[in-house]
Amino acid sequence: MKxxxxxxxADPTRRAILTLIAIQALTPNAMAEKFDMSRQxxxxxxxxxxxxxxxxxxxxxREIYYHFNPKKMQELDNxxxxxxxxxxxxxxxxxxxxxxxxxxxx
Amino acid sequence: xxxxLLFDFTVDKPAKTVFITREFDAPLSLVWDAFTKQExxxxxIAPAPYVSKTKYMNFEVGGxxxxxxxxxxxxEKWAIQKYTSxxxxxxxxxxxxxxxxxxxxxxxxxxxxxxxxxxxxxxKVSITIFNESFERMERVLEGFQQGFTATxxxxxxxxxxxxx
Numbered sequence: 257m258k259x260x261x262x263x264x265x266a267d268p269t270r271r272a273i274l275t276l277i278a279i280q281a282l283t284p285n286a287m288a289e290k291f292d293m294s295r296q297x298x299x300x301x302x303x304x305x306x307x308x309x310x311x312x313x314x315x316x317x318r319e320i321y322y323h324f325n326p327k328k329m330q331e332l333d334n335x336x337x338x339x340x341x342x343x344x345x346x347x348x349x350x351x352x353x354x355x356x357x358x359x360x361x362x
Numbered sequence: 363x364x365x366x367l368l369f370d371f372t373v374d375k376p377a378k379t380v381f382i383t384r385e386f387d388a389p390l391s392l393v394w395d396a397f398t399k400q401e402x403x404x405x406x407i408a409p410a411p412y413v414s415k416t417k418y419m420n421f422e423v424g425g426x427x428x429x430x431x432x433x434x435x436x437x438e439k440w441a442i443q444k445y446t447s448x449x450x451x452x453x454x455x456x457x458x459x460x461x462x463x464x465x466x467x468x469x470x471x472x473x474x475x476x477x478x479x480x481x482x483x484x485x486k487v488s489i490t491i492f493n494e495s496f497e498r499m500e501r502v503l504e505g506f507q508q509g510f511t512a513t514x515x516x517x518x519x520x521x522x523x524x525x526x
Binding site: 340350 | 369380388
């Protein structure tokens with residue numbers, strides 16, 4: 257599941273779509289126009305983004321508007337944060353060791 | 363302790379690459395020693411409550427460090443690092459792989475590239491990890507989950523030692 261999420265955002269066009277719809281929900285036609293892409297190409301990107309829940313469809317009359325799902329992005333952030341935390345822990349320990357050695361040398 | 367020291371952590375999943383940059387309030391020679399000398403390395407490399415135990419370490423090109431992260435329950439997670447390139451106080455590279463207690467590596471491993479530079483008494487260390495898989499990252503993390511909660515304890519302990 258995480259892998260899909262990373263694959264989804266690894267593509268620059270999909271990242272651009274996310275950036276755009278984070279500001280405003282868009283229909284597939286509007287996306288195709290903005291990115292100068294075929295409807296088929298847009299549909300493919302939408303499918304990938306929707307499968308990993310980065311975007312959500314919302315029907316409005318005959319149109320479908322796609323909304324950005326910030327919760328999913330948060331999930332990715334949280335997952336990465338654990339690794340960041342691990343390194344931070346090690347480096348904070350190193351800070352203390354370095355300052356101990358520096359003080360011993362004085 | 364300075365709080366404005368740079369810390370950056372980025373993951374490039376499609377490229378299977380991890381970038382880590384951190385500044386330290388210490389001269390280059392000391393920071394270099396902290397990364398390349400067994401007796402200093404073992405003091406900080408494992409997040410508490412894990413302890414780093416180096417069985418042997420030959421810091422030279424072609425040399426190895428065989429070590430374990432030892433958990434509070436005594437469980438040992440072994441790994442082997444082989445040094446592939448060393449430019450004193452500038453750069454070193456190693457190949458890292460999980461192993462069993464008999465030094466049999468679990469391949470493939472990952473390539474680690476460490477860069478060191480100093481400016482105005484602040485030393486910057488940049489680490490790039492190539493060919494890192496998510497499975498391996500998660501495995502490392504699993505082992506350290508308990509460590510996060512005990513981070514503060516560890517810091518307090520080290521503080522107490524440095525104040526003696």
